[in-house]
Amino acid sequence: MALDISCFFLVALFSASCEAITSSDQMCIEKETNKTYNCENLGLSEIPDTLPNSTECLEFSFNFLPTIQNTTFSRLVNLTFLDLTRCQIYWIHEDTFQSQHQLDTLVLTANPLIFMAETALNGPKSLKHLFFIQTGISSLEFIPVHNLKNLESLHLGSNHISSIKLPKGFPTENLKVLDFQNNAIHYLTKEEMGSLHQASNLSLNLKGNDITGIEPGAFESTVFQSVDFGGTVDLLVIFTGLQNATIQSLWLGTFEDVDDKEISSSVFDGLCEMSVESINLQKRSFLSLSSNTFHCFTNLKDLDLTATHLKQLPTGIVGLNNLKKLVLSANKFDSLCHINAASFPSLTHLYIKGNVKKLDLGNGCLENLENLHLLDLSHDDIETPDCCNLQLKNLSHLQSLNLSYNEPLGLKTEAFKECPHLELLDLAFTQLRVKAAQSPFQNLHLLKVLNLSHCLIDTGNQHLLNGLPMLQHLNLQGNHFPNGNIQKTNPLQTLESLEILILSFCDLSSIDQLAFTSLKIINHMDLSHNRLTSSSIEALSHLKGIYLNLASNSISIIPSSLLPILSQQRTINLRQNPLDCTCSNIYFLEWYKENMQILEDTEHTLCANPPSLRGVRLSDVMLSCNITAVGIFFLIVFLLLFTVALIFAGKYFLRWKYQHI
Incomplete structure (x- = not known):
């Protein structure tokens, strides 16, 4: 009976009332306090009164505003960015944005516009970016020209426009981007292009229009940063029409769903009459390639031949001596030697990514590219038991090498x-088979970034990362450590310059307290998606001011002794841990609320225990862990009973003592 009373007393004494205090749901998501709000897809037909007048950026797409007037946004005078995508807007009345003097970007994409008043844009004094994509516009006369003198980009894609001639008086002095992709433009005249003469270094996008004719001389008087004729079937029309043009980047690629006809070498003769630095011929097909095909590419610095069905480049190619960047990705080379690298002696960047066939590196295939700085050979099914000195012979100036997503390399x-x-x-x-106990990277004294993620590398090799004094960024994601533990002695001990360390998905269950002591200047550590508990936090005690990602681990209770370690970090992510929201974890829960400013992804940092609070945000939980009124009552009763019992015990003891004198 006494035992039952004691147990009942203890339950009452230590019982704690738990409740989740959840703030009322906001109609719009606040992304930056009092400045940036997301009100997308909420079925709104007006601007919510809950938005403060100080709002600067408003994402309001997928709502319902068939008509907008000068009162619609009048309260939000500080707007700089306004996205009204798919708001079913038909009418934009006079002086609609008269109060938005600071409006920088206006997005009207995918609205079935019928009418837009001439004075609709009179308010903004510095409007720079205007989007009329998929609005049904058939003529540029629809756009109000007033107050657009600072306009930098105009996006008009996916409409019914047949002429690029800008309205009279349309200011183009500051225009940098003019996007007409996927319209109904088929012929370009000198008069139309003349409306762009005041623009300088303009990027003109005509992708998806299938240009069938260009009036000679149309491109003569304007210098273009880039011109995109993507999807045009007849390239001869383009090269003929661009005579005497000056274009830095020319995009002539096509797409999977376009019936492409093969290009003959004579098509490129027009390049001899124009100035171009970069050409993209993505997904084109060549009728035949000879050493003379590129003879008019003399001034070219950048050539993209991605997915052009190439199996081999001819030897002794003329015209590419000055080429700096060459992209040969997604082709059908059997061997790296089949690109005949000697034809590009000035090359600094070479991309052969995603080759359709298994690529053989060969030996010394690139030895003539002594100026090469970047080499991308990823996704090529490369496999070799002895990599990579013979294959990369004479590439002493190489600074960046990508061999990711390949077959095993020895x-x-x-x-x-x-x-x-x-x-x-x-x-x-790329599975790496290190054949010696020494480091395969030990001569790379200038290496700053090393990505070894999912390489199945032997992390038990203590010398694996020796000889990397300048290494700043190391990615070991997806590699496993012996017994799921990073021991005191480990391959990371020599990396004193390391600033970023990624150890996610490494199946880690523990970290020795002294495992990271050599990492003195690290500022970013990702330990997410492992099986770590709070005990591993002790290994971070010497680190201060770092970004620490502990998401998706097995952390439930964090003792108060570990909280100072967390407090000294810059940012912490604890989402998707089985966090305990009972009084057993009260010190951590209090710390969590007091340190919200350093916590990341708090929306997904949820309670796992007790069941009544499962799925509730930690920031919304309030625990009462003091003794309750019932507990106080039972404490008093317990003390009284204890006192009475003590008195009776004392009397019994004295009686027993005197009986035995």
Whole structure:
């Protein structure tokens, strides 16, 4: 009976009342306090009164505003960005934005506009970006020209426009981007292009219009940053019409759903009469390639031949001696030697990514590219038991090498001896077979970024990362450590310059307290998606001011002794941990609310226990862990009973003592 009373007393004494205090749901999501709000797809037909007058950026797409007037946004005088995508807007009345003097960007995409008043844009004094994509416009006369002198980009894609001639008086002095993609433009005249003469370094997008004719001389008087004729079937029309043009970047690629006809070498003769630095021929097909095909590409610095069905480039190509960047991705080369690299002696950037066939690296295929700085050979099914000195012979100036997403590679000691100036090495998702106990990277004294994610590399090799004094960024995601533990002695101990360390998805269950002591200047550590508990936080005690990602681990209760370690960090992410929201974790829960400014992704940092609070945000939980009124009552009763019992026990003891004298 006494035992039952004691148990009942203890339950009452330590019982705690738990409740979730959830703030009322806001109609619009606040992304930046008093400045940026997202009101997308809420079925709104007016601007909510809850939005403060200080709002600067408003995302209001997928709502219902068939008519907007000068009173619709009049209260929001500080707006700089306004997105009204798919708001079913038909009418924009006079002086609609008269109060928005600071409006910088206006997005009217996918609204079935019928009418827009001439004075609709009179208010904004510095409107720079205007979007009329998919609005049904058939003529540029629809757009009010007043007050657009600061306009930098005009986006008119997916409409019914047949002429690019801008309205009289349309200011183009500051115009940098003019986007007409996917319209009904088929012929370009000198008169139409003349309306752009005041623009300088303009990017003109005519993608998806299938240009069938260009009046000679139409492009003569304007210097273009870029011109995009993507999807045009007949390239001869383009090269003929661009005579005497000056264009830095010319996009002539096509798409999967366009019936492309093969290009003959004579099509490129028009390049001899124009000035171009960069050409993109993505997904085009060549009738035949000869050493003379590119003879008019003499001044070209950048050539993109992605997915052009190439199996081999001819030897002795004429015209590409000055080429700096060459993209040969998604082609059908059997061997790296089939690109005949000697034809591009000035090359600094080479991309052969996603080759359709298994690519053989060969030996010394690129040795003539002594100026090469970047080489991308990712997604090529490359497999070799001995990488990579013979294959990268004479590439002593190489700074960036990407061999990610390939087949297994065997690495010996100093596997990249031919590339001592490497600063970035990406081997992600390529299984590495290190054949010696020494480091295959030990001669890369200038290496700053090393990506070894999902390489199935032997992390038990203590010398794996030796010889990397300048390494700043290391990605070991998806590699497993012996027994799921990072021990005191580990490959990271030599990396004193490391600033970013990624150890997510490494199946870690524990970290030795001294495992990271050599990482003195690290500022970003990702330990997410492991099985770590709060005990591993002790290994971070010497780190201060870092970004710490502990998301998706097994952390439930964080003792008060570990809270100072968390307090000294810059940003912490604890989402998707089985966090305890009972009084057992009260010190952490109090700390959490007091340190919201350093916590990331708080919307998804939820309680897992007790069941009554499962799924509730930690920031919304309030616990009462003091003794309740019932507990106080039972405490008094317990003390009285204890006192009475003590008195009776004392009397019994004295009686027993005297009986035995």
